[in-house]
Amino acid sequence: MQSTNLNMHVAGLLVCGRDPGVMTDEQAHAAMQLHIDCTVDSCLVRRRARTTLVESGKCVLDERALQL
Template identity: 85%
Template sequence: MQLTNLNMHVAELLICGRDPGIMTTEQAHAAMQLHIDCTVDRCRVRCRARTTLVEAGKYVLDERALPC
């Protein structure tokens, strides 16, 4: 399969060690589901997604939550 500009961003969401950059809330939600077994301290995608959702007011962190 050839990666196009359209699905290149999706492919980058699969790599835990690479920061995917700015995300929409929809992309962040999808990333959180893709990386459901990851932790924010080890997965840059999940960290970026969580930060995006928190900043958008779509996700509320527990006071005990660790920062990314």
């Protein structure tokens, strides 16, 4: 199978310890589903995805998520 930019970006979503970089809302949604068992504290992909969705207004965080 030939590697394309799309394939490389999807592959980048699979590794919890690697920041995938800028995501579209659709990519962020897919990443949240792929990393459903991860936490934003331990998974860079889920953290980036959540940030993307919050910044675009697609996700509103509960007060508990905002407490440090």
